[in-house]
Amino acid sequence: MSTSEATNSMHVDVSAIFTSIDRNKDGRLTFSDLRMGFKDMGIDISDHDLKTMMHEVDQDGDGAINFSEMLTIMVRMHKKARENMDLMRVFEIMDKDGNKRISRSELKKALKLYTNKKVTPDELESIMNEVDFDRDGYISFVEFAHCVHLFK
Numbered sequence: 001m002s003t004s005e006a007t008n009s010m011h012v013d014v015s016a017i018f019t020s021i022d023r024n025k026d027g028r029l030t031f032s033d034l035r036m037g038f039k040d041m042g043i044d045i046s047d048h049d050l051k052t053m054m055h056e057v058d059q060d061g062d063g064a065i066n067f068s069e070m071l072t073i074m075v076r077m078h079k080k081a082r083e084n085m086d087l088m089r090v091f092e093i094m095d096k097d098g099n100k101r102i103s104r105s106e107l108k109k110a111l112k113l114y115t116n117k118k119v120t121p122d123e124l125e126s127i128m129n130e131v132d133f134d135r136d137g138y139i140s141f142v143e144f145a146h147c148v149h150l151f152k
Helices: 002-023 029-038 047-057 067-094 104-115 120-130 142-149
Strands: none
Touching: 002 029, 002 067, 029 047, 047 067, 067 104, 067 142, 104 120, 120 142
C-alpha cells in the first residue's frame, strides 16, 4: 500500500469514527461526545488526559474538536499505541519467565546484558525502590512504561 493510499484509508477510517461520535451531527465533538465515543470504542482515557488532548489540538479555540483536529488526535493515539507496543516487546524480552512482571533477577540480567555493566546489589535495590511503585517486589508493565516515559 502506498503512502497516499494509507493516508486516504486513515482519512476514511477517521471520518467513520468522527461521524459515529458526532451524535448530533453538528460537525463538532465536545468533551462529552469524545468521552462517550472513546468509551464505546473501548479506549480508556482519563478525563484529565482527554481535556489536555482536546486543549492541545483545538486549533480554533472553540472548545470542541472538528474533523481536522480529530485527525490530529487519531495520529497521536496511533503513535502512542505503537510506542506502547514497542515498550511491551522490550518488557516481554526482559520478563524471561513470562509471568507479566520483571523480578530483581530478570532486571539484573537485563541491565548486565544491555548496559554491559555488573549492577551492584545496592544499585539494583535503588532501581527497584524507584520503579516498583506498589512495592510488591516486581516491576509491572505499567511501572515499566511509566519509568521509560519519565526518561524521554
